[in-house]
Amino acid sequence: MTKITLKGNQIKTIGKLPKVGKKAPKFKLVQTDLSTGKLKDFKGKKVLLNIFPSIDTGICAASLRKFNETAAGLENTVVLNISKDLPFAHSRFCAAEGIENALTFSDFMKGKFGRKYGVTIKTGPMKGLLSRAVVVVDEHGRVAYTEQVPEIAQEPDYAAALEALK
Numbered sequence: 293m294t295k296i297t298l299k300g301n302q303i304k305t306i307g308k309l310p311k312v313g314k315k316a317p318k319f320k321l322v323q324t325d326l327s328t329g330k331l332k333d334f335k336g337k338k339v340l341l342n343i344f345p346s347i348d349t350g351i352c353a354a355s356l357r358k359f360n361e362t363a364a365g366l367e368n369t370v371v372l373n374i375s376k377d378l379p380f381a382h383s384r385f386c387a388a389e390g391i392e393n394a395l396t397f398s399d400f401m402k403g404k405f406g407r408k409y410g411v412t413i414k415t416g417p418m419k420g421l422l423s424r425a426v427v428v429v430d431e432h433g434r435v436a437y438t439e440q441v442p443e444i445a446q447e448p449d450y451a452a453a454l455e456a457l458k
Contacts, residue, residue, distance in 0.1 A: 293305060293306065293307060293308075293414065294307070294308050294309075294410065294423075294440055296423055296440065296441070296442055296443065296444060297442065297443045297444070298416055298417070298418060298443075298444045298445065299443075299444075299445055300443075301416065303413060303414075303415045303416035303418065303419075303444075304413070304414045304415045304416075305410055305411055305412060305413055305414055305423050305440070306406070306407060306410060306411075306412045306413075306414045307407070307409075307410025307411075307412075308410045308440075309409060309410055309411070309425060309427060309435075309438040309439075309440050310409060310410075310427065310435045310438065311435065311438075312435050312436065312437065312438060313434060313435065314434065314435055315433055315434055315435075316331060316339075316427070316429040316433055316434065316435050317331075317408040317409060318330065318331055318332065318408075319331050319404065319405045319408060319409075320404070320405075321374060321397035321398060321399055321405055322379050322397065322398045322399075322400065322401055323379065323395075323396070323397060323398075324379045324380075324382050324383045324386075324396055325379075326379060329372075329395075329397050331429070331433075334370050334372075335433065336368075336431055337368050337369060337370050337431060338366070338368055338369040338370070338428065338429070338430055338431055338436075338457050339369075339370055339371075339372060339428070339429040340359060340363050340369065340370070340371045340372070340426065340427075340428050340429075340453060340457060341372050341374055341409075341425075341426065341427040341428070341429070342355055342356060342359045342371055342372065342373045342374065342426060342448075343374045343375070343409070343411055343422050343423070343424065343425040343426065343427070344356075344373070344374070344375050344422065344424050345375060345376075345413070345418055345421040345422055345423065345424065345444065346375055346376075346377055346381075346421065347373075347375055347377045347381055347382055347385045347396075348377070348381065348385070351424070351444075351445060351446070351447055352375065352424070353385065353389075354447060355373075355424070355447060355448055356373045356385075356391070356394060356396075357389065357391070358447075358450055359371045359373070359450070359453075360373075360391055360393065360394045362450065362454055363453070363454055363457060364393060364394070366454075366457055368431065369457055370395060371394070371395060372395050372396075372397055373394055373395065373396045373397065374396075374397045374398075374399060374405065374422065375396075375398065375399070375421070375422055376398060376399050376400045376403070376406070376420070376421050376422055377398055377400070378398060378400055379396070379398050379400075382396035382397075382398065383396075399422065403420075405422075406422050409425070409427065411423045411425050411440075418444070423440065423441070423444065424441040424444050424446075424448060425438070425439060425440045425441060425448075426438070426439045426441075426448045426449075426453045427439075428453060428456040428457060436456050437452070437453060437456030439452065439453065
């Protein structure tokens with residue numbers, strides 16, 4: 293269990309992020325076309341997992357925009373934006389923002405991703421959603437970097453995540 297805050301009030305997640313150096317947990321998520329996307333679909337690439345509670349909040353939207361602008365263009369790198377929002381919400385957001393290349397995934401069906409990565413919020417008003425976190429997986433499928441953002445109303449450390457991709 294990890295303790296984080298929401299506007300200064302303590303809440304908890306169900307676990308901890310995967311350890312750096314360990315193999316990244318496998319996952320299956322729903323893509324915007326309702327097909328299944330898996331971590332293994334990106335084998336041999338650097339993968340940045342941008343995990344957030346809901347695309348319909350300002351900070352979550354900002355992190356999707358920022359990582360799409362900065363990390364998605366790096367060589368041999370993909371950014372996967374993950375929340376429990378319905379795939380339709382992801383599509384609507386990207387269309388409204390004019391974002392064409394963002395890869396968005398939903399954990400709404402079974403919630404296994406949130407449990408495997410320890411990011412499902414366990415207490416408080418956002419219970420059941422995913423916490424704000426970043427995980428970088430290297431080309432070999434190992435966790436290279438993690439950040440559990442300590443305050444949900446705060447943006448992730450973009451510079452540290454980008455550095456981990458180099």
